[in-house]
Amino acid sequence: MSLTSWFLVSSGGTRHRLPREMIFVGRDDCELMLQSRSVDKQHAVLNYDASTDEHLVKDLGSLNGTFVNDVRIPEQTYITLKLEDKLRFGYDILVIKMHNVLVHAFLVKSVVTLSRNFSYYLGEGMLKYLFFTLLQKCPC
Numbered sequence: 001m002s003l004t005s006w007f008l009v010s011s012g013g014t015r016h017r018l019p020r021e022m023i024f025v026g027r028d029d030c031e032l033m034l035q036s037r038s039v040d041k042q043h044a045v046l047n048y049d050a051s052t053d054e055h056l057v058k059d060l061g062s063l064n065g066t067f068v069n070d071v072r073i074p075e076q077t078y079i080t081l082k083l084e085d086k087l088r089f090g091y092d093i094l095v096i097k098m099h100n101v102l103v104h105a106f107l108v109k110s111v112v113t114l115s116r117n118f119s120y121y122l123g124e125g126m127l128k129y130l131f132f133t134l135l136q137k138c139p140c
Helices: 100-120 124-137
Strands: 004-010 014-020 023-026 044-049 054-057 066-068 086-089 092-100
Touching: 054 066
Parallel strands: none
Antiparallel strands: 004 014, 004 092, 023 044, 044 054, 066 086, 086 092
């Protein structure tokens, strides 16, 4: 079982979690909808391969194309996505990111332990501050 979750991250920082199933990307009636005139109604497919824990992308014959790292991918051909790949649907750019669930679980357990042992000395407000600061600075 995988301990990672994959995300598409827009240039503005909006994260779209990639489910472990096939989803359609497009402008209308899709699981991942992008509001851009350069994106077709059904532009591309993102699929998940459980045997390799990888996501793949396939262009559905869109007018403005689907690009991985600025290279237009062939229509109707699956391309495997890697961490930090830049994915573009028409003119909308998204970046593939990975989120490590195990690290977050460790942080939560650590802060809970810390709060039990040091809450008297640090106070509840300081513990909350430490917890959220750790989560924000987490590289995962």
